[in-house]
Amino acid sequence: MAITTGIKGFNDILPNQVEKWQLIEATARRVFGIYGFSEIRVPIMEKTELFARSIGDATDIVEKEMYSFTDKGENLVTLRPEGTAGVMRAFIEHKLQVLDPVTKLYYLGPMFRYERPQKGRSRQFHQIGAEVVGVTNPRVDAQLLVMLCHFFTDLGLTEPTLQINSLGCPDCRPAYRASLKGFLLERLERLCDDCRRRMETNPLRALDCKVAGCGETTADAPSVLDHLCQGCDDHFVAVRRHLEATATPFTINSRMVRGLDYYTRTTFELVTGLLGAQSAVAAGGRYDGLIQELGGPALPGIGFAMGVERVALLLADRETGRSPDLFIAAHGEAAGDEAFRLMIQLQRQGFWVEIDYEGKSLKSQMRRADKLKARFTLIIGEEELLTASGMLKAMATGVQVASPLDPSLLAEALSCS
RNA sequence: GUGGCUAUGGUGAAGCGGUUAACACUUACGACUGUGACUCGUACAUACGUGGGUUCAAAUCCCACUAGCCACCCCA
Numbered sequence: 216m217a218i219t220t221g222i223k224g225f226n227d228i229l230p231n232q233v234e235k236w237q238l239i240e241a242t243a244r245r246v247f248g249i250y251g252f253s254e255i256r257v258p259i260m261e262k263t264e265l266f267a268r269s270i271g272d273a274t275d276i277v278e279k280e281m282y283s284f285t286d287k288g289e290n291l292v293t294l295r296p297e298g299t300a301g302v303m304r305a306f307i308e309h310k311l312q313v314l315d316p317v318t319k320l321y322y323l324g325p326m327f328r329y330e331r332p333q334k335g336r337s338r339q340f341h342q343i344g345a346e347v348v349g350v351t352n353p354r355v356d357a358q359l360l361v362m363l364c365h366f367f368t369d370l371g372l373t374e375p376t377l378q379i380n381s382l383g384c385p386d387c388r389p390a391y392r393a394s395l396k397g398f399l400l401e402r403l404e405r406l407c408d409d410c411r412r413r414m415e416t417n418p419l420r421a422l423d424c425k426v427a428g429c430g431e432t433t434a435d436a437p438s439v440l441d442h443l444c445q446g447c448d449d450h451f452v453a454v455r456r457h458l459e460a461t462a463t464p465f466t467i468n469s470r471m472v473r474g475l476d477y478y479t480r481t482t483f484e485l486v487t488g489l490l491g492a493q494s495a496v497a498a499g500g501r502y503d504g505l506i507q508e509l510g511g512p513a514l515p516g517i518g519f520a521m522g523v524e525r526v527a528l529l530l531a532d533r534e535t536g537r538s539p540d541l542f543i544a545a546h547g548e549a550a551g552d553e554a555f556r557l558m559i560q561l562q563r564q565g566f567w568v569e570i571d572y573e574g575k576s577l578k579s580q581m582r583r584a585d586k587l588k589a590r591f592t593l594i595i596g597e598e599e600l601l602t603a604s605g606m607l608k609a610m611a612t613g614v615q616v617a618s619p620l621d622p623s624l625l626a627e628a629l630s631c632s
Numbered sequence: 633g634u635g636g637c638u639a640u641g642g643u644g645a646a647g648c649g650g651u652u653a654a655c656a657c658u659u660a661c662g663a664c665u666g667u668g669a670c671u672c673g674u675a676c677a678u679a680c681g682u683g684g685g686u687u688c689a690a691a692u693c694c695c696a697c698u699a700g701c702c703a704c705c706c707c708a
Contacts, residue, residue, distance in 0.1 A: 522708030
């Protein structure tokens with residue numbers, strides 16, 4: 216394959232798209248900041264074992280989607296397929312719990328999963344995620360969800376809707392799982408091949424199978440929510456109560472399934488119908504056992520991650536708002552030197568100034584000034600050079616006035632109007 | 633890993649066995665006044681993903697490969 220072709224599933228984000236990305240990132244930083252979150256930056260590679268332990272050995276991510284390899288020191292390393300594992304590793308390694316009993320972190324950056332690319336999915340993709348460590352109280356679950364909704368509202372995206380569920384805990388989930396498995400076993404012949412396979416790996420998945428027959432078959436399957444232990448039930452009820460108290464719209468989806476093993480209790484997704492097969496724009500949940508499982512203190516955690524590509528897809532393309540303050544059109548070599556000198560001086564004062572670098576005709580330069588949507592154009596020719604005075608033209612009105620070739624006076628002219 | 637669809641310039645595309653491979657945008661130069669937008673003119677695919685085949689003749693038909701897209705699986 217030609218070396219000028221990128222790797223499958225690894226996409227360039229061109230300048231016109233980057234504007235959107237910057238808006239998403241800036242909104243996240245701003246909104247998450249309001250809720251007291253601090254950014255953490257962790258490496259994009261970790262020991263393979265970390266992901267296997269946290270995400271779960273039997274998950275598809277670990278089984279077949281990781282970019283894993285042996286480095287030159289014979290270490291088994293993996294390009295992060297998600298963010299939580301690395302952040303929790305850093306939390307434990309640096310004992311962040313001693314700084315504050317409540318740790319609120321957010322991160323953003325590329326993740327890697329070897330999957331077949333399709334709409335809203337690529338092999339290198341980007342997530343923005345947030346995690347809270349140290350709080351069991353359901354108020355923090357609600358707050359995290361409110362923050363997530365706040366973020367989307369600020370971006371002008373009201374379409375994705377919040378769905379929540381509870382997955383129970385290690386005390387009550389096994390019983391539910393057994394109950395569901397029993398239910399499915401009785402109806403084995405009505406399930407699709409995939410669901411039969413899921414029986415062993417993860418029976419919960421049968422609940423969101425897209426095959427029509429399976430949907431009907433599992434319509435009256437036992438619900439997790441009926442099998443929650445007292446603690447989990449109380450927790451879930453409280454989360455719902457707090458969401459209602461803060462007027463945060465949500466629906467309960469007891470059939471929602473998560474792909475990572477570490478989730479407990481509250482799980483949630485922000486779903487949209489506008490992204491083809493990819494309905495989840497952001498998703499997450501509580502992971503009360505993860506930190507201890509990784510060898511850290513017994514602290515609870517909850518977090519979410521959103522797919523930046525998916526958010527960007529939902530955002531309408533926006534016009535590039537930026538345009539130069541001034542274009543200096545020069546006629547002749549000496550004028551070109553003067554234009555260059557003025558440009559640098561004005562740039563040092565913070566103005567965006569453009570010039571022509573190739574000695575093009577005045578007409579060409581004016582055309583370019585227009586195309587760049589420069590607010591002003593300063594025209595310098597031989598005559599102007601003699602009097603040290605150029606013509607300053609306001610492009611919108613076409614009005615032009617003589618203006619001394621003086622950076623501070625020009626700066627003044629650019630600042631007003 | 634499995635399936636379906638598609639592959640023409642920088643972009644969007646016409647073309648359906650014999651055309652100078654339309655048209656539009658973009659870009660470059662020029663005309664209209666040393667000075668942009670509108671208008672007009674000129675230029676820009678030895679070439680139709682790659683490799684084979686059928687035919688007097690293929691961008692147009694057939695095969696293989698590759699890539700992209702969408703979907704399954706799974707997931708943010």
